[in-house]
Amino acid sequence: MFSCAFLLCGWSVYWQIARNLAERELRKQIEQEARFGRVWTCEKLEFGGYPLSIFVDCAEPNLRVDDDLISAKRALITVRLYAPTLVDIDVSGPAEFRSDTAQSSLDWKSLRISTRGLPRRLDRLSVVGHDMIFRLPESAPSRVEAVHLHLRRTSPVQMAPYGIVLGLAGIDSPLLTQLIGPGNPALLTATGTVTQLDVASRGTWQERAELWSDAGGRVSIATLDLTRDEFILHAEGATGIDRRHKPDGKFAMRVRNAGPALLALAEGAGALKRGTLAGQLALGVLNGPGELKFDVVAENGMLSVGPLRRVLTLPPLY
Template sequence: MDQAAPTGNVRRSRFWLYTPFVLLLLLAIAWSVAWFVIRNRTAEALDGWIAAEARAGREWTCTDRSIAGYPFRIEVVCSNLELKRGAVTASFGRTEAVAQVYQPRRIIAEVAGPLRVTDGTVAVQGSWDLLQASINASQTGLQRLSVAADAPKVTVTGLPAGEFSGSGRHLELHVRPNPSRAAEQARDVAASITDARIPLLDGLIGGTEPANLNADVTVTQADGFKGGTIAEELELWRKAGGKLDLLMLSATKGSRQIETKGELRLDEQHRPAGQINVAAAGLDGLLGNLTGGRLGGNLLGMLLGQGPRANAAQPNAKPQLASLPPLRLENGFLAMGPFVIPNVKLQPLY
């Protein structure tokens, strides 16, 4: 008579029970080793880049550099970041740059102030509450640079025209190469600032209200910083045939509004030159300033609908822009249509 095989003492293997945990442990070890390899390669790449920049005349100093971010990021931190080339020096406060290990060509940076830039003559000082930047690159170079700053403030001294200062609530700046104008080494620049307070603008247009400014321009022959003074950099740009294509510049200041398009460059005397088309509202005061308060300027303002009666029937209505005759900048003078505007003399920028 057959006897049934005993089943109570069968020992089952536990290999498959522990396999997922063993694999997870091995994966964590492998990832840790890979991260430290990437970290070391990042340090070597930074050292190589700094050395290459030094050979090109640009000396970068990253004080107290540290590299962290395990397990998924690479974080490079400098307690101070400085750049020197020729007579030009620039410095920032604490700078932290972060990239994901799986997306190393997209870098997010947070930069603390103050900003100090000088070429021995002109000095720029800037501060902000928060400044963040993102850099998107490829094997061919920079694809896009974006900067956003809260409560920016800037002061420029040493300019021929005197000190310039300004502040705002929020600033944004975007720069990218123009793919359709690579032969001109063109860069597209879009910038905006909200609630800007600029004393120079108050004196020119009138009023003390904050202004909202927007710019969409293309700069040609923008092949990079050569390390000279500001005057030398501008002269190199001028000799290379650089120009500024104004796709749109707009400013809104209280009831005053202006939009401009056109093209600007520098003439041989280093003065602005070119032609711009202007549409404006509420700028009768500006026209009066340009014409020295003469009757012609006031009449022009009234004819263009910019005078005080323009919105008398609807005081809260949005002002309607009216097109001005083209503005030409030639030989140091400013002309509107066929007429040269008196009391306006364009000075050399350097």
């Protein structure tokens, strides 16, 4: 009985020490973020989780960057004592995004963000969400049934590239409908790698992007597929950021059964009417099966699509 009481007392002291260290590290990170212009606040902050973990319950978390504000309902951060570098963050919605010129909101059924390796270095990042709804003023909401994003270091050495896996299932968006026409919910999947991410671990977002670009960082997409009914888009390539802070890269595109999508775009723009002779001819051509192949190139601040050279001036990313 005495030994059990001794162990219980010792564990309680250990948990309290770990809890104090966690609070100290959290406040240190918040102060460091504030020095780079990212101000994090909670309406109410509580610690708990005894005996096997430590949780931080942040009510009404806010992130302010200059005049922009991001807020959510709640963030529950959990760290297990047996795996202190594994952090799970469960965020409750809705979240709101406000700036001087725009406002939007995002709601969801569940959203979990997991990291491993911090604060020393990031070894893994996972974002998993379900039943997400994005709203803009005076616009129909966009819905995504499931979101999966996984970023994982490919080897334990410093400066190792990260593997990327992205999946969005059940996409129902007015913007997507404008681009490829109406249909059932779409599916987007992508795999690839990102290099030189370790150099971008400090500073403002602009400073991190600059460090990553100067180090020759690239995002390489091995495969990206967007499918909706019979429409299929496949892309592969790589991109980075040039010295003018603009995208710089090349993607090889393949589009199958694009006829209905192109027809819907032409009709929506008023450039085509099915009842006319030209409309019937275009309908016969566009509704035929086939595959389009072309390159999308961002170079010297300009975007080229297939044979259309320098059709768009790209804005700087930051």
